[in-house]
Every structure is written in C-alpha cells, then in structure tokens.
Amino acid sequence: MSKDRLTHLKRLEAESIHIIREVAAEFRNPVMLYSIGKDSSVMLRLALKAFYPGKLPFPLLHVDTTWKFREMIAFRDATVKAEGLDLLVHTNADGVAAGITPFSHGSSVYTNVMKTEALKQALTAHGFDAAFGGARRDEEKSRAKERVFSFRTDTHAWDPKNQRPELWRLYNSRVRPGESIRVFPLSNWTELDIWQYILLEKIPIVPLYFSADRPVVNRGGQWIMADDDRLPLEAGERPQIRRVRFRTLGCYPLTAAVESDAATLPEIVREMLIARTSERSGRLIDHDDSASMEKKKREGYF
Amino acid sequence: MNAIDPNVAADASAFTDYLGRHEKKSLLRFLTCGSVDDGKSTLIGRLLYDSKLLFEDQLLSLEKDSRKHGTVGDDIDLALLVDGLEAEREQGITIDVAYRFFSTDRRKFIVADTPGHEQYTRNMATGASTSDLAVILVDARRGVLTQTRRHAFITSLVGIRHVVLAVNKIDLVGFSQAIFEVIVADFSAFAAGLGFKTLTAIPLSARYGDNVLERSLQMPWYEGQTLVEHLEAVVVDDDAAERPFRMPVQWVNRPNLDFRGFSGTIASGTVRRGDAVVVAKSGRTSTVKSIVTFDGELDTASAGEAVTLTLDDEIDISRGDVLSGTIARPEVADQFAAHLIWMADDPLLPGRPYLLKIGARQVTAQVTAIRHKIDVNTGGELPAKSLALNEVGVANLSLSEAVAFDAYAANRETGAFIIIDRLSNLTVGAGMIDHGLRRAGNIHWQALDVDKRTRALAKGQKSAVVWFTGLSGAGKSTIANLVERKLTALGRHAYILDGDNVRHGLNRDLGFSDADRVENIRRVAETAKLFVDAGLIVLVSFISPFRAERQLARELVEEGEFIEVFVDTPLDVAEARDPKGLYAKARAGEIARFTGVSSPYEPPKEAEIRLDTTSAAADVLAERVVAYLQEAGVIPGVEVTI
Numbered sequence: 001m002s003k004d005r006l007t008h009l010k011r012l013e014a015e016s017i018h019i020i021r022e023v024a025a026e027f028r029n030p031v032m033l034y035s036i037g038k039d040s041s042v043m044l045r046l047a048l049k050a051f052y053p054g055k056l057p058f059p060l061l062h063v064d065t066t067w068k069f070r071e072m073i074a075f076r077d078a079t080v081k082a083e084g085l086d087l088l089v090h091t092n093a094d095g096v097a098a099g100i101t102p103f104s105h106g107s108s109v110y111t112n113v114m115k116t117e118a119l120k121q122a123l124t125a126h127g128f129d130a131a132f133g134g135a136r137r138d139e140e141k142s143r144a145k146e147r148v149f150s151f152r153t154d155t156h157a158w159d160p161k162n163q164r165p166e167l168w169r170l171y172n173s174r175v176r177p178g179e180s181i182r183v184f185p186l187s188n189w190t191e192l193d194i195w196q197y198i199l200l201e202k203i204p205i206v207p208l209y210f211s212a213d214r215p216v217v218n219r220g221g222q223w224i225m226a227d228d229d230r231l232p233l234e235a236g237e238r239p240q241i242r243r244v245r246f247r248t249l250g251c252y253p254l255t256a257a258v259e260s261d262a263a264t265l266p267e268i269v270r271e272m273l274i275a276r277t278s279e280r281s282g283r284l285i286d287h288d289d290s291a292s293m294e295k296k297k298r299e300g301y302f
Numbered sequence: 303m304n305a306i307d308p309n310v311a312a313d314a315s316a317f318t319d320y321l322g323r324h325e326k327k328s329l330l331r332f333l334t335c336g337s338v339d340d341g342k343s344t345l346i347g348r349l350l351y352d353s354k355l356l357f358e359d360q361l362l363s364l365e366k367d368s369r370k371h372g373t374v375g376d377d378i379d380l381a382l383l384v385d386g387l388e389a390e391r392e393q394g395i396t397i398d399v400a401y402r403f404f405s406t407d408r409r410k411f412i413v414a415d416t417p418g419h420e421q422y423t424r425n426m427a428t429g430a431s432t433s434d435l436a437v438i439l440v441d442a443r444r445g446v447l448t449q450t451r452r453h454a455f456i457t458s459l460v461g462i463r464h465v466v467l468a469v470n471k472i473d474l475v476g477f478s479q480a481i482f483e484v485i486v487a488d489f490s491a492f493a494a495g496l497g498f499k500t501l502t503a504i505p506l507s508a509r510y511g512d513n514v515l516e517r518s519l520q521m522p523w524y525e526g527q528t529l530v531e532h533l534e535a536v537v538v539d540d541d542a543a544e545r546p547f548r549m550p551v552q553w554v555n556r557p558n559l560d561f562r563g564f565s566g567t568i569a570s571g572t573v574r575r576g577d578a579v580v581v582a583k584s585g586r587t588s589t590v591k592s593i594v595t596f597d598g599e600l601d602t603a604s605a606g607e608a609v610t611l612t613l614d615d616e617i618d619i620s621r622g623d624v625l626s627g628t629i630a631r632p633e634v635a636d637q638f639a640a641h642l643i644w645m646a647d648d649p650l651l652p653g654r655p656y657l658l659k660i661g662a663r664q665v666t667a668q669v670t671a672i673r674h675k676i677d678v679n680t681g682g683e684l685p686a687k688s689l690a691l692n693e694v695g696v697a698n699l700s701l702s703e704a705v706a707f708d709a710y711a712a713n714r715e716t717g718a719f720i721i722i723d724r725l726s727n728l729t730v731g732a733g734m735i736d737h738g739l740r741r742a743g744n745i746h747w748q749a750l751d752v753d754k755r756t757r758a759l760a761k762g763q764k765s766a767v768v769w770f771t772g773l774s775g776a777g778k779s780t781i782a783n784l785v786e787r788k789l790t791a792l793g794r795h796a797y798i799l800d801g802d803n804v805r806h807g808l809n810r811d812l813g814f815s816d817a818d819r820v821e822n823i824r825r826v827a828e829t830a831k832l833f834v835d836a837g838l839i840v841l842v843s844f845i846s847p848f849r850a851e852r853q854l855a856r857e858l859v860e861e862g863e864f865i866e867v868f869v870d871t872p873l874d875v876a877e878a879r880d881p882k883g884l885y886a887k888a889r890a891g892e893i894a895r896f897t898g899v900s901s902p903y904e905p906p907k908e909a910e911i912r913l914d915t916t917s918a919a920a921d922v923l924a925e926r927v928v929a930y931l932q933e934a935g936v937i938p939g940v941e942v943t944i
Binding site for chain 1: 317318321324325326327328329398399400401402403405409410412424425427428431432543552553555556557561563565566567594595596597604606607608610621645657659660662714715718719720722727728729732
C-alpha cells in the first residue's frame with residue numbers, strides 16, 4: 001500500500017521541492033521567472049516550502065511588457081510585500097523606445113521583442129546561470145520532450161536534438177560561463193493538478209481567473225478585455241460588459257477571455273473539466289501552426 | 303477519466319466528491335517501449351483519446367496534421383498526438399523521450415514514451431530510470447524480436463520489476479489466441495532470468511482500442527484485465543517505507559543562528575522524531591530533534607517526502623552527506639563495481655577523469671577497468687577496452703573521495719549515479735552500483751620503510767610540484783629552465799617535465815583533441831605525483847589550458863605540494879614572439895585546435911604565483927619562484943644550513 005501512502009499531489013510537490021533545492025545548491029546565481037499566473041503562484045509556493053523556515057535564496061524576475069493586466073501588477077506587488085520577496089522587474093527599454101506594441105507590430109514581433117528579447121536581456125545583464133520557469137509538459141507537444149533541466153547556449157538557444165539525458169533525480173547542472181539552464185519544476189504537473197493544488201493549499205491567485213463583469217470587445221471570435229485606454233477601438237466599436245474570466249494570463253491584448261459564471265475555485269475546476277478548448281488556445285501566439293511553440297523555444301522563449 | 307461526466311459536473315455535491323477522489327489519487331510512472339512500428343505512440347495516443355483528454359482545438363490540429371503527415375489514410379493518426387518535435391513528424395519516428403499524462407479516478411499516470419529505434423537505447427534507459435513499470439509492446443504479426451529482448455533486458459537492468467507484455471495489433475492476426483500464447487511463451491522463456499516480480503500479458507489493439515480501456519468484444523477467450531485496469535491496480539512499491547532510512551542532504555538550511563536544518567528528499571525508509579541518525583561518511587551520530595515542513599512539524603516522514611531535519615547535536619553535516627539509521631548503514635568507499643550505460647558519441651575512456659554525481663554529491667571519478675561489456679540482445683559477456691554509445695558494461699570505478707552508497711539492487715535512489723564529461727559538461731553515462739571494492743585499502747603505501755618525507759628530507763627539501771601554465775610562447779619553459787638551474791646551484795633536486803619533450807615519448811600516442819589533451823595532462827600529473835613521492839621538486843611546463851585538469855593535478859598531491867605558476871603573457875605578445883612559428887601556422891589554418899587561436903585557454907583564478915612576462919626579465923621572474931619556494935619552506939632559506 002505504500003505507493004498509495006502519498007497522494008499524487010504530495011509526490012509532485014516533493015519532486016518540485018527537490019528540484020528547486022537542487023538548483024539553489026548547485027548554481028552560482030539562479031533566478032525564478034515570475035509571470036504572476038497560476039503556475040507561477042504554485043511554483044512560488046513550492047519554493048517557499050523548499051526553504052522554510054528560511055527565505056528564498058534567489059530573486060524573482062518579472063519581464064514586464066508594459067501590457068500586463070493592471071490587476072496582475074497589483075497582485076504581483078502585494079505578493080512580493082506579503083512574502084518579503086526580492087523582485088526584479090525588467091522591461092525592454094529599446095522596444096518601448098521603438099514603439100513596439102501588440103497593435104503596431106503584430107503579436108509575433110511584439111512577443112519576440114518585449115518577451116523573448118527582454119528575457120534574454122535580463123538574464124544576460126544579471127548573469128543568471130539558472131532560471132526557473134513554470135512551464136508544464138502537458139501544455140503542448142514540444143514541451144512534452146523538454147527536460148527538467150534544459151540546457152541553453154550562451155545565446156539562450158535551445159537545441160531539441162542535443163538535450164542532455166536526464167536520469168533518476170540526478171540533474172546535471174554543469175554550465176560554462178554565459179551558458180545557462182532553464183529549470184521546470186512543474187514539468188510533471190497537469191493543469192488539473194495545478195488547480196487542485198491551489199484549491200487544497202488555498203494559494204492566492206489573480207482575481208482575473210474568476211468570472212466578473214468586464215469590458216470586452218470581440219476580435220476574430222475572441223473576447224479581448226479593454227484593460228486600459230490604450231486598446232485602439234475600431235470605428236463604431238465600443239467595449240461591452242460581459243461576464244468573463246481568463247483561463248490563462250499574459251498581455252491583455254493577446255489574452256482572450258472566455259464567457260463564464262465560474263466565480264469560485266471549485267467552479268473553475270469544474271468548468272475546466274468540461275471545457276472543450278485547450279489551455280493555450282487563449283494565447284494568440286500559438287495559433288500560427290502547431291510547430292510554432294518549438295520555433296519560439298529554439299529562439300529562447302520560455 | 304480526466305474529463306468529467308456532465309451529470310457529476312452539474313451536481314454540486316457529486317462534484318465535491320469527485321474532487322475529493324482526485325485529491326487522493328496515487329501516482330504510477332511507467333514507460334512504454336517496443337520496436338519501430340509496434341505502435342507505442344498509437345497506444346499512448348489511444349490512452350489520451352479514450353480518456354477524453356483531447357480538447358477540440360487539439361483534435362482540429364490532429365486532423366490537420368493527419369492529412370499532412372499521417373500514415374493511416376483518412377483516419378486520425380493517434381501517433382501524431384505524441385510525436386512532438388517537428389523533425390520526427392517529418393521522419394515518422396520518435397527520436398526522444400516524451401512524457402505524457404493521464405489519470406483515472408484511482409491513479410495519475412506519467413508515461414515515458416521511449417523510442418524503439420536501435421540507436422536510442424540511452425533514451426529508453428532515461429525513461430526507465432524514473433519508472434516503476436514497463437509496458438513492452440510486441441507486434442502480434444512479428445512476435446518477439448531482438449529488440450524486444452533488448453528492451454526487456456534494459457528494463458531489468460534499470461531495476462524495473464513490473465512488466466506488461468502488450469501484444470499489439472492483435473486485430474491483424476484475427477484476434478488469435480494461439481498466436482498470443484506463442485508470443486507469451488517466447489517472451490516468458492527469455493524473461494525468466496531477468497528478475498521481474500510481475501509479468502502480465504495482455505492482447506490488445508491500440509488502433510481500435512481493444513483491451514486498452516474497454517474490454518474487447520473480439521476476444522472472449524481473454525479473461526484478464528484491460529491495460530488500464532491493470533495499471534490502476536498493480537502494486538509496484540510496497541516496501542519503500544520499510545527499508546533502511548536514507549536521506550541525502552541537499553541543502554543546509556540556516557536562516558538564522560537559532561536554526562540549523564538539513565533538507566532533502568527521503569530516499570528510502572522512515573524517520574521519526576527521536577530517532578538516532580548517523581552521517582554515513584563521518585560516522586558521527588545524533589538524534590532527530592524535529593521534522594520541519596512549511597505545513598508544520600511532523601512526527602514521522604518516509605520515502606518520497608521532501609523534509610528538513612534538525613538534530614540535537616551540532617555535528618558537521620554538509621550537502622552531499624547521507625543520513626541513515628544507526629543500523630543497516632550504507633557502504634562508504636572510494637571504489638566500486640557498477641553496471642554502466644554509455645550515452646555519448648565519444649566512447650568511455652578508462653583512466654579519463656569524469657565527474658560523477660551520486661545523490662547530492664559530485665566527485666571526480668575514473669574507470670580503472672572495464673570487466674566486460676554485455677550483449678544486450680543475448681545477455682552474453684564480451685571483452686572490451688572501452689564502451690561506445692548505447693553499450694552496456696560492467697566496470698570498476700575509482701573516486702577522488704569516498705562516498706556513501708547502496709547496491710542499486712537494494713536501493714535505486716542511493717545506488718544510481720550519472721557520469722558527466724568535464725569538458726563538454728554533457729551527461730555521458732548512467733551507472734548502477736553492484737558493490738564496493740576494498741582493494742584500495744589493502745595496498746599499503748605506508749607499509750614502505752622509506753616514505754616520501756624521508757626521501758625529500760635526505761635531499762634537504764620538501765617535495766613539490768611547480769606547475770607552469772600559460773599560452774604557447776608565454777615563456778614557461780624558459781623560466782622553468784632557469785628555476786631548475788638555480789635550484790641545482792642551491793644543491794636542491796629538481797626535474798623538469800616539459801610539454802614538448804613528454805610528447806616525444808610517454809605521450810607520443812596522443813594528439814590534440816580535447817580528450818587527448820586531458821589524457822596528456824592526466825599522465826603528466828600522475829608522473830609528477832610519482833616524482834613527488836620520490837622526494838623531488840617537479841617543474842611541470844605545460845600549456846594545460848583547462849582549469850579542470852590543473853585542478854585534477856592539484857588534487858593528486860597533498861595540500862601545499864602543488865604550486866601553480868601562471869606565466870601571464872597576453873596573446874598578442876606571445877603571438878608576436880612566436881618562437882616556434884606555431885601561431886603563424888595556426889592562423890594559416892595549418893594547425894587545428896591551437897590554444898589561444900582555435901582552442902580555449904582558461905587562465906587560473908587563484909594561482910599561487912602570477913608572473914607578468916611583460917614587466918620583468920625571465921631571470922627576475924625565476925628568482926621570484928625560487929623566493930616563493932623558500933618562503934613556503936619547500937627549500938631552506940639562505941640563512942638556514944642543513
């Protein structure tokens with residue numbers, strides 16, 4: 001019966017804590033990418049557990065595109081204060097100066113400049129040799145083959161054909177100067193696991209996950225929230241109030257809302273279980289074709 | 303399964319029950335393996351498809367991909383769901399391990415989908431290392447193949463004790479009981495010696511779903527469980543909590559002066575508050591004061607839990623130490639015999655220093671002897687001098703320091719290690735310890751009547767290695783020569799090992815590849831060590847571009863015996879001098895892998911002596927080395943008479 005001694009969530013939690021401790025012990029200068037979403041919230045909780053009663057032995061890094069939902073930023077700042085965290089915020093100043101926005105340059109250029117390039121800038125500037133990310137293998141096909149410790153060259157590139165074998169719980173943390181490892185402690189969690197853990201552990205998440213009346217416009221069949229007055233409205237277009245929530249959080253112009261009445265965690269989980277659309281479809285960047293995530297990752301996207 | 307019955311979803315209390323059940327699920331990790339075209343990916347696709355884990359947009363993308371790359375005509379090609387990377391979608395073979403997830407009311411499953419292609423044994427071992435059960439697929443039309451035997455062997459080698467023999471494509475042989483039974487008999491005969499605790503054979507069709515989740519209507523003769531029923535029920539690890547307690551310390555948690563905790567994941571057994579524990583390597587003991595977690599203190603914790611222990615006594619414990627109970631302790635040794643699986647294109651080279659990671663400890667290790675390699679198709683033993691990619695062998699290893707371990711057969715957590723190449727940093731091998739070797743302890747250096755100190759004393763000096771490193775043309779040999787002349791004039795006994803000269807003899811067989819450079823330095827370091835033992839002051843003049851190898855040379859001798867001299871000459875200065883015309887040739891492309899030009903030089907970070915050759919003449923610099931040797935007590939100062 002011992003296999004059933006620990007629940008699957010307890011096992012996943014222990015595995016993640018093990019990974020996080022290993023990184024803190026073996027790397028010179030690790031950082032935890034903090035995206036403010038539900039997966040980041042779970043990852044942060046696991047990190048707090050790993051070092052309790054001590055504090056986190058590494059900072060958090062938020063890559064701020066300047067287009068995040070306002071509620072996300074408020075949540076971020078409140079979390080940092082409540083947990084006494086060391087937070088670094090980086091924005092690609094070149095991108096801002098060049099006037100790159102999701103509207104002016106399209107989602108692909110914008111994502112590359114304000115997310116991928118910004119992330120690389122921050123990692124290089126601080127000389128981080130390990131960066132935690134909250135990605136899960138169940139999110140998408142190319143992620144299913146991602147290692148827990150994923151090697152990146154000194155230009156932050158990922159070569160899917162040249163990954164280090166990963167055996168047992170023995171992670172290889174060796175890098176040369178400039179090279180780094182992306183670490184994914186939530187690799188073996190599924191979306192359902194994440195939600196159940198949030199429910200069980202009462203982990204705070206951004207209120208945008210819960211349904212509420214919000215101002216939205218319909219763009220290509222998807223509900224985009226008018227989070228501030230930077231959203232360019234087409235002639236005659238006016239935001240309408242709809243009862244919506246978000247299954248995933250990112251930049252508001254690129255993250256579609258779904259119509260929903262789910263206002264509590266169990267209702268969200270229930271809705272997820274009967275959902276007919278997979279998680280990342282709320283993110284507009286994946287829609288080009290099914291190999292697009294792999295391409296982005298090779299270029300250094302998380 | 304994961305998707306939910308709408309009636310349950312609609313009923314709030316039924317839904318609460320549903321969530322409660324899912325919170326209490328257990329976890330089973332298994333791998334699927336089989337030959338090319340046995341249908342592994344299709345089977346996993348089937349598990350995901352039948353468990354309704356596919357969402358509409360994934361189905362749309364699947365239909366689109368099926369038309370583009372599919373191999374089953376107009377049907378949905380389930381294998382495309384799991385063959386993730388672009389390249390393999392085009393080539394039609396799986397080339398890496400993919401991890402998949404599905405769950406039932408009773409269990410969550412993590413599936414390692416490992417490739418069946420002959421050259422990818424390493425991936426199978428990777429997937430197997432974290433699995434408790436293996437599903438070995440056989441194509442009913444083809445029966446047990448060489449590769450089936452290979453997969454069963456590796457499954458056994460990596461310590462998996464529970465096997466499902468999935469006889470797939472049974473629909474293509476008319477759901478024949480006779481064919482099924484022949485295959486089962488073939489496989490059982492082969493597997494009898496592999497130490498499996500359970501072997502369950504199931505006839506199925508991944509493409510049509512027979513006996514995967516739903517019982518097949520086509521095979522009334524089969525009365526056993528479906529694949530999913532079996533996976534839900536099989537008990538794979540019934541004694542982990544009862545075995546001896548082991549916890550490798552990952553992290554020493556010291557948030558303030560009042561708290562000193564030792565964090566780690568319990569590898570096996572159970573620990574309770576008040577238990578006596580011992581640090582395996584030092585033998586120091588203490589008592590568990592508390593078991594600390596974020597969610598409160600525990601009275602007891604067991605295998606698989608990540609905890610922090612505090613102890614009653616202030617004993618010395620650091621990362622890499624293994625805590626155990628005071629009885630049934632792990633072995634501690636610096637040599638052991640192990641099974642190795644080689645995973646790199648460059649072969650395993652006995653004698654080459656590699657890094658070895660076991661638990662939370664990293665040490666330098668060398669393979670001292672390959673006893674034999676194993677033909678994974680027959681289990682037969684073959685003689686071998688090295689191991690190539692995907693080869694399996696039994697070898698003796700020697701480590702730079704003793705580590706705590708158990709035999710892999712007794713404990714998969716504390717008996718496993720990985721081998722890392724010091725230069726490329728790649729994980730190049732996986733190892734499973736068979737037993738410790740104590741022969742090293744029986745070679746009694748100290749039993750000799752005359753020892754190193756006696757020999758050195760007779761020469762009026764202390765033994766030392768003075769290691770000159772720097773670019774080609776930096777001035778290493780010039781300065782080393784002057785130092786030797788000065789030492790000889792002082793009546794001391796020194797000897798120069800020069801890079802070029804050694805390559806004419808001892809190292810004549812070595813080239814300039816990274817591996818040969820490593821072996822070059824290793825031999826010189828070992829030679830220097832012998833001369834140190836002979837009581838000499840050894841002057842080594844070698845480019846020795848890599849820190850790792852210089853560190854290795856340093857570790858071979860005693861503390862204080864190694865004096866690193868960085869002959870610091872900027873590349874442009876060395877190149878301008880170019881005493882042997884080598885830079886010119888390297889720039890012209892006539893010499894490949896020339897240090898400073900086409901191969902890296904890693905300058906020392908903490909050399910004992912740094913000589914700036916642009917600021918003083920060689921003779922002045924040689925005087926500084928001699929002065930250092932006097933200050934360090936290697937040779938007597940001028941005012942002392944011996």
